[in-house]
Amino acid sequence: MKQEKVFAQLEQKGVSRRDFLKFCSFVSATMGLAPSMTPKVAEALTAPQRPPVVWLSFSECTGCPESLLRTTYPWIDELLLEIISLDYSETVMAASGQAAEDALHATVKKHPGKFICVVDGAIPTAENGVYGMINGKTMIEIAKEICPKALANICIGTCSSFGGVAAAKPNPTGAKDLESALGPALTTPVVKIPGCPPNGINLVATIVNFLLFGKLPDLDAKKRPLFAYGKTIHDTCPRRSHYEMGEFVTEFGSKEAALGYCLFQLGCKGPETYNNCAIVKWNDGTSWPVQAGHPCIGCSEPDFWDKMSPFYKSL
């Protein structure tokens, strides 16, 4: 599709060329693509057949779907109406009960091996999974039925990626991340976008990568996209120079805190946490935890609830 045609189509939808290009540049930048790729990103986002997406919510708090709702490049309404076809999501879908179940199964049947499956929440496995049931089925049964039929599974959030809060000690419900819960039954590719919750932009960028190149982005050993999880918070932190100078905050609300000194001694887990919070920031670049004077708690790392706590104790 030619670029002009793309813009004409967009303007029909009431999306200005300027806004859309701004968004495409932002996504390209998040993904670490050259600016020359921006028109290709635009093209990928306006394909006539929108890719079907089903979103399965298991043992979770809905923070991950909420995080996606905060996306502003593109706006969430554009994502839902013009970019993807969100065929199942308990959080936002109109249908309930059997009608919702029917929608899920219709998509899986119609697009076998072709739909994207997004999973948030851990999967309770103790006592045959009775701690999480939807429509009479355990969450583990649902995952076993749906995930192997997807083109790819995107684990959004630390719970589906690594177990998360439900799996924190003593893990009363035997909660597991998707890969561990399904084991060899999961034959389709997995990408993990951890964070509690993760920044919505990282999910959007992963989907765009997929639409653009027809494949998942490059991943690290923990299956996290390198474009977002390639560097530590510490290495990208604007307060890094204070660390090097030995300028630390030792009490909240202090003069040093007001001056924006390094939070390492108050327990910042930035040196051991791989994420791009310091670069892309949150909510349209408004802020992020260290900017708000709070130590990083390492929320995108495996087992951070146990390994990174007590959170106010320095590494």
Place this chain on the structure above:
Amino acid sequence: MAQRIVVDPITRIEGHLRIEVEVGDGKVKNAWSSSTLFRGLEIILQGRDPRDAWLFTQRACGVCTYVHALASVRCVDNAVGVTVPDNARLIRNLLMGAQFLHDHIVHFYHLHALDWVDVVSSLKADPKKAAALADQVSPAGGNVNEFKAVKARVKKFVDSGQLGLFNNGYWGHPAYKLPPEVNLIAVKHYLDALRQQARTARMHAVFGAKNPHLQSLVVGGVTCVADLNADRIAEFKYLWKETMDFVNNVYIPDVVAVAGFYKDWGKIGGTTNFLAYGEFPQSAKEPESLLFPRGAVFKRKISNVQPVDINLIEEHVKRSWYEGDKALNPAAGETKPKYESLDVNNRYSWMKAPRYNGEPMEVGPLARVLIAYGKGHAPTKKAVDGLLKALKVPQEALFSTLGRTAARALETKIIGEAMEGWMGQLVENLKKGDTKTYQPYEMPAQASGVGLNDVPRGALGHWIEIKDQKIGNYQLVVPSTWNLGPRCAGDKPGPVEEALMGTPVADPKRPVEILRTVHSFDPCIACGVHVIDPQTNEVYKFKVV
């Protein structure tokens, strides 16, 4: 003949909920509410650093993302005996206010509206008529080109054959009463609200780092001292003003306009008793200084608001998946999970059934508004009387699905207006050179604390026992347990179960009417299920029978 309907999953809520009803003669005769997910957060908290508790409890819910954070730091503040500085109180109030603005807008448009608004019908609307109608109902008026564009956008979406999140909705159901033009206005505002909520959530990021799951609280205060500058306050104020314009020009006019077509729902979905802990401390004095007062109302007697005694709270387990049938106060509760099977004649939920003085109590916007009204809170009285007059309905109409949804809109405006005062006080403090945001404290070896809050979905209490400077016991009694819990030992239905009785159901295969009443409570379930034994601190081996 009576017919059973099961709606599972209930979507457009937080968490996992199943509703079963028995329908006869076109009406709900009986109802059972089941929570079908158990996470055990309170077990996970045991033995940890009390300062960390709020980060864990916050993960009870990513929708009401701030409320379990605030409830927890208040609870631990109370246990360690620290009074937070005035600036910290103001910042905490502002973040809580922003939570209400965000939550209620999202609830009305994205979680509730599709029960009243037929998206497909909007395609039959005349954009000119829609714009003329918008001129009548909203101070901001309507723009015909915008309505044309939205209609074209929806048409293109429907024509694509990929209905996505609107697939399998109950479109065309006879219970949908809005004319196509009102549907088009509502669909436009559904889309506008998707963008507005992202901007409103930025208020949280300004002083709270990010949303969801803010990260600027600590026991003793807040951490965002570097953000207490003119730039940030102006940014917050701009986002607040934009949100209030939306509330005044879009949200409230829409609620009034839609309610006008559904006045019969002013007689459906009511409950009997109401409880509010109250919220927004205007000084260090609680509960005296709370903007929304603390109180309890029995048998709908709002002229007789009773004081609240937390010792009268008991949690029942007779109909829940726990051992035994003892009803105990949260401070002395015991809980032994034991899943059998989902049997509405026996045990059918992971939620316990909280009762106050033995009675089920509705909590949330309607409870807060009724109690504030009963106590003569002037802004609430003005808002409620104005609404009743505009809709030409009697005061009894408040005790209903419609009343609950309207109360939510009214309190959004009242809270939003109060926020302006808190911003002003913050500026005054800073002008005087008071930049204090944190009060240091010593962690006691042994202590106990409680934090009472009123959050978008209702009364929320956190209780902590500190032992050897660690969490010995942590307990949450949350709004959705009050509203959506099962029957108690005395067999009294919970509020949503009571509210559903008598609800008309035109087509048992497409029970949109059930969704209306269930969604009017804004269910938020993930926080509702938890386990603790403060006596032994034992982590139970869960049994499946």
